[in-house]
Amino acid sequence: MSGFRRPSWWAMLLTVVAALLFIRLGIWQLHRADFKEALLRRYAASSSAPWQDFAKVAETPPADAFPRVQVRGRYLTDRLYLLDNPKHDGRGGVEVFAPFELHGHAPLLLVDLGFLPGNGNGKAPQLSPLPATDIQLQGMYVPPPPVGFEMGGNALARQTHWPKNSIFMDPAEIARDLGRPLYPRMLALDADPASIYVREHTLDFSSMPPARHRAYAFQWFSFALAAVVMLLVLHRKRKPRPS
Incomplete structure (x- = not known):
């Protein structure tokens, strides 16, 4: 580490806290993605359950x-x-x-x-009795x-x-x-071929599907890496300018 200056204690503390927070948020997003995927699997399996x-x-x-x-x-x-x-x-x-x-x-x-x-045409469909x-x-x-x-x-x-x-x-x-x-x-x-209704029920995760949780997790992990890189860049020793 001869190419870097020793960072101050508050810079180290701030970087560690920020990196741990970002990593924790990323892990939470991964857990949410796994949870929703498990719910979707249970939902699909429930259609044929007793x-x-x-x-x-x-x-x-x-x-x-x-x-x-x-x-x-x-x-x-x-x-x-x-x-x-x-x-x-x-x-x-x-x-x-x-x-x-x-x-x-x-x-x-x-x-x-x-x-x-x-x-x-923008009008409500005709309902059957x-x-x-x-x-x-x-x-x-x-x-x-x-x-x-x-x-x-x-x-x-x-x-x-x-x-x-x-x-x-x-x-x-x-x-x-x-x-x-x-x-x-x-x-x-349950679905009924004789019905006029389309019955393709699923859990509504359209606003936050599992893939989006994983994208946010990658984003939080990137922030953690950026915090460490920023600390290193700010404390890199600069070569003296030639007189």
């Missing part, structure tokens, strides 16, 4: 699992909700949700009927779509007729709108 008793998972579902369940009850056919323009295709469309009432239970179960493609009689449904008990900031506040409260449109499907807003509590998760129905 049925579970809905009563055992209804109120306290496992945090890292997606049970397959069967429920019986009836739709509230006049209370449909449309998640406006989810990213399924380039023509637009809506994800359709319907509240489902189980016999003898106060909470309502929000059912994801699937995606209904648009025709490119739901059965008004008792029916048995089956699918995966999954978390609701992620909720973000909605300009203007609760869009559902400003609408007086169903189906109601929103760019976010907030269970708390839907519960207030219906005047009934909701189960903490919703039912994503």
